[in-house]
Amino acid sequence: MGFGLDFEKLLVIGLIAVLLIGPERLPHYAEQFAKLVRRGGELLRDTRSRVQEEMGPEVADVDWRKLDPRQYDPRRIIRDALFEDSAPAPIAPSAPVAAPAPTPPPAPRVMPVFTRTSPPPFDPEAT
Template sequence: MLGISGWEFLILAVLAAALIGPDRLPEYVAKLRTYIRQMRDMADGAKTQLKDQMGPEFQDINWRAYDPRQYDPRKIVRDALFDPEPDPAAELAGPDGVAAPQDFATPPPAYDLHKFDPDRATPFDYDAT
């Protein structure tokens, strides 16, 4: 917290109490208390405003899943290096381990050239360019 240890904070508090004096100390403590309450109310207001704007799906978010402290980089690298990759040929193989024969003798369906209209404008996607 601001690079101040417990002992340094205690020394600063005693020094502030001595400089302010016993007659003005309650006034400054009351100001500090109201300032802290205002900050807490502002934080709570921002939190409720965010929840209202996000809608009901904000309640369903599992924030612990996004906690960076749960990730172990060594485990992630170990899993990436030593996990076996799935065999792409195994996906094509049948139950007996042999891939089904493919029929390459049949030609692909022919393109209908009569559908082409040279007068028609070429489709253009404004979002893609």
């Protein structure tokens, strides 16, 4: 059964309900529960027929199990995408380009030291 309920748990819940409700009110509550279950079934059937009416006859041909996201393994999807054989885009031949001149390394930055007499600059727009 769904929600982790098995027969034994349902039996215990039923016995507790019988003890709490009592024999006088039990038939009334059983009737209300039966009406609730019937109404839920009607709502499910109405919803299914409405979906078929609005989506058309194509919705009957859809295999919903194939679209279940629980069947996809993210590791497999990533592995397939990484090892997919895709041809690289062809590179158009171009004229030879001269190598750029080497740039000198940047000068090392000197971090300023702030004291009580020379506090750091204040930026009112920073906060």
